Amino acid sequence: MLLVVLDLVGIAVFAVSGALAGVRARLDAFGVAVLGVTTALGGGIIRDVLLGVHPPATLRDWRYLLVPIVTSLVVFWMHPAFAKLRRGVLLADAVGLGLFTVSGTATALAHGVPPYTACLIGMTTGIGGGALRDVLLREIPMVLRKEIYALAALAGGVVVVLGARFDMPAVPTAVVGAALIVTIRLIALWRRWNAPIARGIGT
Amino acid sequence: MLLVVLDLVGIAVFAVSGALAGVRARLDAFGVAVLGVTTALGGGIIRDVLLGVHPPATLRDWRYLLVPIVTSLVVFWMHPAFAKLRRGVLLADAVGLGLFTVSGTATALAHGVPPYTACLIGMTTGIGGGALRDVLLREIPMVLRKEIYALAALAGGVVVVLGARFDMPAVPTAVVGAALIVTIRLIALWRRWNAPIARGIGT
Amino acid sequence: MLLVVLDLVGIAVFAVSGALAGVRARLDAFGVAVLGVTTALGGGIIRDVLLGVHPPATLRDWRYLLVPIVTSLVVFWMHPAFAKLRRGVLLADAVGLGLFTVSGTATALAHGVPPYTACLIGMTTGIGGGALRDVLLREIPMVLRKEIYALAALAGGVVVVLGARFDMPAVPTAVVGAALIVTIRLIALWRRWNAPIARGIGT
Structure with missing residues (x-):
């Protein structure tokens, strides 16, 4: 139940990011909807392929398709000014990223994979949809350009794994893990917490 | 038998599209062949990964490799004038798109997945190879740029699913489904049946 | 044991290629590490997904992550002059390419797939990581641009398959197969052994 809610909210949020990116790239309504759906469902499909869940859960439940289509079309018709x-x-x-990493890690644990593997699959779940969105729009994925992106996801996954290890209740653990990821990312975005660029390449 | 024929014809046709795109991008003969094969086999491999068919059927039958290699090389040596x-x-x-969506949907049904999931997997099969071709050549995939692309695929998949539901004979159902997709796409191409671009972005 | 060593050395070498490409694209330390890891692990994950190994072996063993992270960071801080x-x-x-194609083919054979399929899966293992690296950096993958790339991989895979068929000892077979691939690629690089570009497109 918790996982389904996390998944659906994460799907809606990623659909917003995909649809906004599609509007920015001047796609038409169909393109925006396809990109929103791909961004929203990509991470979960990659997760299920890695875990051997056939066919992926995301393709079996109509809510997982309805939510990103409606979200994308709402974004298309009501999107904010271009500058924003x-x-x-x-x-x-x-x-x-926060919601999907946490739900991906928890799903992987529920499928019985070891904690280490669950962390990596959770990261991949969180990063996958956005990376797909960027590659489809011919942009270098955020995870390569944005400081502290993969590390933020990893931190949230570790929270979930530790919570499961010490039998903490699932909901607060998930909330803390997701909040940690979102907080790290927002601080990085707002403070331009840049890592050093390799020396010797000039500018 | 029907599925094998549909698959092989679809593979040849997608190999033509991949090889022509490769010639357009000025790849050499090897690159054109690799791109033709990738475009031709990509959709079916994605389908089998989603369905849990290991290893993918496409990698077990030498005809599935011979057809796109020969097709790509023929295109390379006989390609039309650049303008076309x-x-x-x-x-x-x-x-x-028409052939693969129909064969993908039918294959998914044959593996016992529910009709809704079969439609989505069929769409993915039809769209996958072309999307891979475009991403490899650094173009934004057609499914994002071309109006009525995903919707055309969906319409054909629904025909196949309904045909199976009401026990219609498989061959005419497949032909009608594929013809529907091809017709919608051709009308869209010829009439530039454009959906509206998001307002407020200017030109 | 042989496969693990081949895999780890191949992972380190592909991490070098990914990290150098990341430095070239001016990624920061995090981006270089993520790209190094993705390039290094991508081929093996694709291989395991095609073979139905869930979760992929690469995600279960911490050495498979530690080696490319350390390698990438060392490359980041010690990378050579930009020109090189x-x-x-x-x-x-x-x-x-040599190491991964050979280990991928041998792994596929060990999972009981037929020799023909093992060759194709080995090729995909060798080509996959580098193709992922290039797509993430918005470059057209080497396998499409570099003459004799896929063919070199195929030649090495055939050596491994023939070696297994005639019960040759595994280590020398693997060494010969990998050396064949590397040699073909180096000759192609150094002699610019170009295949003809499709005629009629001009320059």
């Missing part, structure tokens, strides 16, 4: 699109993509991506 | 390459890619893509 | 980055990417890619 980029910020909107980044914010929605941060929240989606 | 783009139109050729679009036409071959439309026919391939 | 491109050559470094190409050389590391050639060696990684």
